[in-house]
Amino acid sequence: MSISIGRVERVIYLGAEALVAEGEFLGYRAVFKQRLRKPYRVPELDQEIVSKRTVAEARALVNLRHHGVRVPKVLFVDPLAGLIVMEKIDGVVLRDALQTIDRESSCYAMSLLGEEVGKMHKLGVAHGDVTTSNAILGFDGSVYLVDLGLSKHVEDVEDMAVDVHLLIRVLESSHYAHREELLKCFLKGYRKLLGDEEVREVMDKVAEIRTRGRYVEERRIRKSN
Amino acid sequence: MVVVLGIESTAHTFGIGIVSDEPRILADSRFNYTPEKGGIHPREAAESFIRSGPSVLKEALDRAGLSLRSIDAVAVALGPGLGPCLRVGATTARALASYYRKPLVPVNHAVAHIEIGKMLTGARDPLVVYISGGNTVITAKYGGRYRVFGETLDIALGNFMDTLVRELGIAPPYVIEGVHALDRCSEGGRYIDLPYVVKGQDTSYSGLLTAALRAVRNGARVEDVCFSAREIAYSSLVEVAERGIAQLGKSEILLVGGVAASRYLVEKFRVLAEHRGLNLYVTPPKYAVDNGVMIAWTGVLLFKHGVTVDPEKAVVRQRWRLDSVDIYW
Numbered sequence: 001m002s003i004s005i006g007r008v009e010r011v012i013y014l015g016a017e018a019l020v021a022e023g024e025f026l027g028y029r030a031v032f033k034q035r036l037r038k039p040y041r042v043p044e045l046d047q048e049i050v051s052k053r054t055v056a057e058a059r060a061l062v063n064l065r066h067h068g069v070r071v072p073k074v075l076f077v078d079p080l081a082g083l084i085v086m087e088k089i090d091g092v093v094l095r096d097a098l099q100t101i102d103r104e105s106s107c108y109a110m111s112l113l114g115e116e117v118g119k120m121h122k123l124g125v126a127h128g129d130v131t132t133s134n135a136i137l138g139f140d141g142s143v144y145l146v147d148l149g150l151s152k153h154v155e156d157v158e159d160m161a162v163d164v165h166l167l168i169r170v171l172e173s174s175h176y177a178h179r180e181e182l183l184k185c186f187l188k189g190y191r192k193l194l195g196d197e198e199v200r201e202v203m204d205k206v207a208e209i210r211t212r213g214r215y216v217e218e219r220r221i222r223k224s225n
Numbered sequence: 226m227v228v229v230l231g232i233e234s235t236a237h238t239f240g241i242g243i244v245s246d247e248p249r250i251l252a253d254s255r256f257n258y259t260p261e262k263g264g265i266h267p268r269e270a271a272e273s274f275i276r277s278g279p280s281v282l283k284e285a286l287d288r289a290g291l292s293l294r295s296i297d298a299v300a301v302a303l304g305p306g307l308g309p310c311l312r313v314g315a316t317t318a319r320a321l322a323s324y325y326r327k328p329l330v331p332v333n334h335a336v337a338h339i340e341i342g343k344m345l346t347g348a349r350d351p352l353v354v355y356i357s358g359g360n361t362v363i364t365a366k367y368g369g370r371y372r373v374f375g376e377t378l379d380i381a382l383g384n385f386m387d388t389l390v391r392e393l394g395i396a397p398p399y400v401i402e403g404v405h406a407l408d409r410c411s412e413g414g415r416y417i418d419l420p421y422v423v424k425g426q427d428t429s430y431s432g433l434l435t436a437a438l439r440a441v442r443n444g445a446r447v448e449d450v451c452f453s454a455r456e457i458a459y460s461s462l463v464e465v466a467e468r469g470i471a472q473l474g475k476s477e478i479l480l481v482g483g484v485a486a487s488r489y490l491v492e493k494f495r496v497l498a499e500h501r502g503l504n505l506y507v508t509p510p511k512y513a514v515d516n517g518v519m520i521a522w523t524g525v526l527l528f529k530h531g532v533t534v535d536p537e538k539a540v541v542r543q544r545w546r547l548d549s550v551d552i553y554w
Contacts, residue, residue: 016464016471038467040496041460044416045453128425150425 006085008032017053017149018082025075025085033057035082050082053149058084060125060148069119070144089146091138098132098175098182106178107185112143114189117163120145122193126152126159131170161205164190168206228291229298229528230321231521234314235306235334236359237265239274241285242518243296246525248344251289253518254281260397264387271309278317285517293325298533300330300524302337304545306359311541319536328533330524334515335360335547338508339371340526341519342481346506352475354466354494355547357482357515358383361428361462363469366552373548374469375426383484385430385458392438393447400486403510407455408489414452417445421457426468428461459490463497470501479506486510526554 006025013020021032035050058077061084065071072086091097094113098106113135120127127134128150136144154160167186171179191199226245233240237259243252256277258270286292301318304311322329339353353371355362361377380388390396390406399406419436422429437454441447466478478494485491485508498505512518527533530553 016468038460038464039500040463040493042416042456045421045456045460048418049421 006030022088028075029088029090030075031072031086031088033084033086037082047080051079054079054082054084057148057151060151061086064120064123064125064145064148067119067123069123070116070138070142071148072144072146089136089138089144090140091136091144093133094135094137094143095132095170095174097137098178103178103181106182109137109143110182110185111189111192113145114186114191115193116143116145116189117167117186118190118193120151121154121160121163124154126154127163128152130163130167132167132174133170157201157205158209160202161209164202165206165209168210227297227525227529228295229300229330229521229524230285230293230296231300231302231332231337231517231519231524232314232318233302233334233337233515233517233520234274234310234317235302235304236310236515237270238515239278239281239313240515240517240520241281242516242521243285243289243291244518244521244525246529248522248525250518251291252285253516254285254288255516256281262397264391265307267307267309270307271313274310274313278313282317293321293327296325296327298328298330298524298528299325300332300520300527301539302334302520303331303539304334304542306334306541306543308541308543311543315539315541319539323536328528329536329539330527330532331534331539332520332523332527333545333547333550334520335362336371336550336552337519337523338481338513339364339479340523341512341516342479342485342506342508344522345509345512346479348477348479348504348506350475351477351479351506352466352469352473353479353481354462354485355482356382356462356480356484356490358387358484360482361430362547363426363466364547365469365473365475367473369552370550371547371552373546374473375428375465378424378427378429379431380434382428382430382458382462383482385434386455386484389434389437389451389454393441393451403486403488405487407451408487410447410451411455411489412448414446414448414450416456417449417453419450419453419457421461423461423464426465428465430458433457455489459493462490463493466494467497467501470503475503477504477506479508481508481513483514485513530554 008021008023011021019034023030038046058074061071061074074086076085134147171182175182228245231242238255238257240255244250258273299318299322301314338355353364359381361382363375364371364373386407387399396406420432437450440450491507494505
């Protein structure tokens with residue numbers, strides 16, 4: 001007699017850093033995130049990076065979930081192999097959902113995203129890659145954050161501002177027509193957790209990040225036809 | 226036919242190139258400032274440029290068999306770079322343009338590194354990795370500009386390499402027969418643990434530099450530190466480039482800038498290219514380092530699109546960002 005503890009069924013996504021697949025694990029619908037080996041790194045360094053990042057991500061997921069942030073439940077971690085198995089969230093990637101649901105629902109979903117990011121920031125953790133692709137609108141009506149691979153401890157307001165800045169950049173590129181409204185909805189939820197004053201501080205920093213490195217002095221150039 | 230004379234003087238090289246739009250390189254003259262110890266001293270570099278400039282210019286014109294009157298435009302690298310060095314090139318260019326009544330073309334040094342790489346390798350739509358003593362940038366063109374996908378958050382890769390070997394007392398000279406001192410001291414080294422930093426799409430080398438020097442002070446073998454520091458610095462760059470490739474969906478990588486001459490780094494990119502099925506293009510070392518030809522060639526492209534500047538407005542811009550330049554071609 002053999003008991004299967006799980007199986008991988010299909011690849012969802014192949015990124016630069018990891019392969020993400022869907023399947024079954026211990027009776028759960030599960031997502032397998034397998035970090036990839038890089039042939040251009042010496043084996044010792046490669047092993048260290050893969051293990052460290054796997055542990056860091058799993059730790060962040062467990063910690064955040066413990067404190068009430070909606071992230072996937074971790075089922076299994078193998079740091080040496082670079083594998084994290086987590087519970088699959090039934091739902092639709094927020095980016096796709098925003099293309100189909102009506103304005104009111106979109107606004108509500110964005111405010112929920114704001115609440116989750118707000119909860120994270122309140123706990124002193126920055127996501128590092130807040131996009132509408134890294135959020136799932138669950139069939140239970142909640143918004144979940146996924147891909148904590150770049151998350152880090154908040155050292156100052158800049159780390160929080162970078163999260164908001166990244167989201168704005170995505171709204172500008174993927175949801176251009178409603179970007180301002182969607183941002184407003186996000187901030188509504190975000191403010192609920194952080195309060196007016198802290199959000200103002202974060203948004204001031206966002207404004208600074210957006211102008212940083214740009215040089216206002218423009219050379220006068222003539223463009224011919 | 227359009228013939229442009231280009232002047233480079235952003236850091237340690239005063240170079241004059243003459244290029245036609247065929248494209249053909251008609252002349253390539255250079256003077257390199259080499260510090261006896263330490264890094265570039267901007268004022269000393271500038272003074273050496275002033276002394277050598279006239280003969281570099283004369284040599285270029287003689288090579289090309291041209292007089293200044295028969296040149297169509299004068300192009301100059303106005304930035305980014307070291308102020309005192311930039312001003313020598315800018316002053317020379319303004320004087321030539323005014324005296325001979327030639328159009329003056331403002332060239333961004335970073336754009337020039339990319340354009341000469343594209344022209345010489347035939348890369349069409351690459352992810353560009355621009356690595357030199359002063360720059361570490363991952364960029365690709367879309368929407369009429371070279372957009373910065375990732376860059377160093379502190380010091381440039383070349384600066385990291387030079388500073389490390391200098392502090393270890395094994396340089397200058399930094400590069401002997403095309404091999405950097407860091408590559409030499411890495412021989413026989415084994416991997417030891419040093420901080421590997423990638424923040425999203427950006428790299429960082431200052432922490433690695435500090436940790437590497439501390440490791441040596443604490444008794445680690447120099448070859449182990451060199452090997453590991455190099456391994457980490459190069460790997461983090463390749464990782465960020467791989468992210469750019471995945472995100473932007475490019476199938477070509479182009480290496481430009483002085484550090485692109487490092488055979489060991491090129492080898493790492495070759496492994497990445499094989500791994501992901503990409504075409505790798507490497508700017509030939511002679512034109513990967515600073516030179517006047519790249520300024521002249523970019524000058525040709527700009528001039529043909531009508532980009533010129535009045536001499537009195539052609540001021541240097543030490544921090545002229547790559548992604549602020551409109552690319553019309």
